[in-house]
Amino acid sequence: MKVVVAGQGYVGLPLAVRAAEVGHRVVGYDVNTERARRLAAGESYVEDVASSRLRAVLDTGAYSATADADALADFDIAVITVPTPLRGGVPDLTYIESCARTLGGRLQPGATVVLESTTYPGTTEELLLPILEKASGLKGGSDFLAGFSPERIAPGNKRFSFEGTPKLVSGIDAASLDVIKGFYDSIFQTTVPVSGPKVAEMAKLIENVFRFVNISLVNELATLAKPLGVNVWEAIDAAATKPFGFTRFTPGPGVGGHCLPVDPLFLSWKVRQELGVPFRFVELAADVNRHMPDYVVQRLAEAFQERGMPVSGSRILLLGLTYKINATDLRESPSARVAELLISLGAVVRGADPNIPAGDRAELTLPMVDATAEEIAASDAVVLLMDHARFDLAMIEKNAPYVLDCRNRLSGPNVETL
Ligand code: SAJ
Numbered sequence: 001m002k003v004v005v006a007g008q009g010y011v012g013l014p015l016a017v018r019a020a021e022v023g024h025r026v027v028g029y030d031v032n033t034e035r036a037r038r039l040a041a042g043e044s045y046v047e048d049v050a051s052s053r054l055r056a057v058l059d060t061g062a063y064s065a066t067a068d069a070d071a072l073a074d075f076d077i078a079v080i081t082v083p084t085p086l087r088g089g090v091p092d093l094t095y096i097e098s099c100a101r102t103l104g105g106r107l108q109p110g111a112t113v114v115l116e117s118t119t120y121p122g123t124t125e126e127l128l129l130p131i132l133e134k135a136s137g138l139k140g141g142s143d144f145l146a147g148f149s150p151e152r153i154a155p156g157n158k159r160f161s162f163e164g165t166p167k168l169v170s171g172i173d174a175a176s177l178d179v180i181k182g183f184y185d186s187i188f189q190t191t192v193p194v195s196g197p198k199v200a201e202m203a204k205l206i207e208n209v210f211r212f213v214n215i216s217l218v219n220e221l222a223t224l225a226k227p228l229g230v231n232v233w234e235a236i237d238a239a240a241t242k243p244f245g246f247t248r249f250t251p252g253p254g255v256g257g258h259c260l261p262v263d264p265l266f267l268s269w270k271v272r273q274e275l276g277v278p279f280r281f282v283e284l285a286a287d288v289n290r291h292m293p294d295y296v297v298q299r300l301a302e303a304f305q306e307r308g309m310p311v312s313g314s315r316i317l318l319l320g321l322t323y324k325i326n327a328t329d330l331r332e333s334p335s336a337r338v339a340e341l342l343i344s345l346g347a348v349v350r351g352a353d354p355n356i357p358a359g360d361r362a363e364l365t366l367p368m369v370d371a372t373a374e375e376i377a378a379s380d381a382v383v384l385l386m387d388h389a390r391f392d393l394a395m396i397e398k399n400a401p402y403v404l405d406c407r408n409r410l411s412g413p414n415v416e417t418l
């Protein structure tokens with residue numbers, strides 16, 4: 001089938017390349033001409049898609065990348081994998097709307113459109129469908145098919161493969177579900193049909209709300225256990241020995257990334273919009289997680305006070321600036337807020353992160369250094385935000401005058417744990 005994947009980011013590119021590998025003729029469409037150029041040149045910028053895999057499907061002609069919407073004509077299936085950010089706490093669906101208009105203008109009778117972008121329940125039927133119908137003059141269901149299938153990409157997750165992760169599928173009607181299920185059956189080992197797009201939209205949000213709320217639970221526990229004189233890390237590990245009814249989460253300096261700090265707020269916004277009531281768990285979890293960087297700085301200030309040192313003028317090194325361990329992505333990373341707060345207290349802050357590609361360092365306002373023994377020894381305090389595998393933890397322990405360890409990886413008289 002001729003497949004269009006609209007949006008070639010961390011969700012769209014893995015899907016497009018995999019679909020090409022299993023035999024579909026795939027057009028990877030992205031409005032960003034630089035991205036399209038790099039992909040057409042066989043250069044992957046998505047950590048889970050090696051450039052060698054991209055070049056292989058380019059060479060066979062199974063995959064092509066473009067920013068030219070005219071190349072989308074006559075698609076059998078179009079999958080929308082565009083960003084759905086929050087703007088000032090409000091869901092921004094403009095990328096979906098714009099993409100829907102582009103696809104709608106090229107939608108032929110009998111074709112199918114699937115939305116994968118994370119969004120609140122109702123988006124597929126109440127927003128996407130009307131735009132497709134208006135742009136095409138066709139009727140959803142009778143003239144073309146549509147549905148929702150959430151992405152379950154876990155960047156850098158080596159335990160579960162892309163095709164091995166069960167895929168929820170839904171359709172606006174039985175015929176849509178049938179075609180959409182058939183398409184994803186050709187790519188994924190397991191597809192899970194649900195009764196309609198709203199269920200699939202909600203299921204995706206439940207997955208991330210669950211994670212977001214439980215992380216906030218252990219974050220708040222961390223702030224309470226210390227004054228109670230309890231090692232929260234040891235207590236969580238002890239609780240995790242329970243083989244049922246428990247899922248282990250660990251405290252941290254905050255919750256970053258493009259999924260967790262965003263997706264749950266789509267649901268709490270929709271609940272307020274539609275029902276005029278708060279989704280209390282999500283709003284509370286967001287507040288707890290959002291204030292973890294403040295807690296990190298509070299702990300640092302207390303440590304300086306205990307040592308009779310002012311924070312102002314002190315030299316502080318932040319280790320691990322990306323949003324999660326071993327990730328290369330800086331989006332919504334708590335490190336930015338930690339640095340901002342410390343600088344506002346007059347500290348001289350530097351950052352070190354071997355995972356940040358040289359090209360991405362430009363967006364950093366923080367002076368970047370290498371995590372050398374000299375740099376660490378010259379700091380008044382080191383904060384381990386992300387325990388990347390590429391850090392030499394023993395060297396940090398040995399050379400840092402003081403470390404606030406946000407990941408419970410270090411030990412020693414100079415180490416305090418979050
Ligand atoms: N975090 C904690 N404590 C934890 C787990 C995470 O503080 O116990 C923090 C991380 O440091 C990070 C943030 O939360 O700042 C998000 O971490 P994450 O492990 O959830 O990583 P993400 O954002 O890449 O989440 C994605 C999600 N995948 C999708 O939405 C499709 C999530 O549902 C997956 O569970 C997760 O990957 C994964 O397991 O890798």
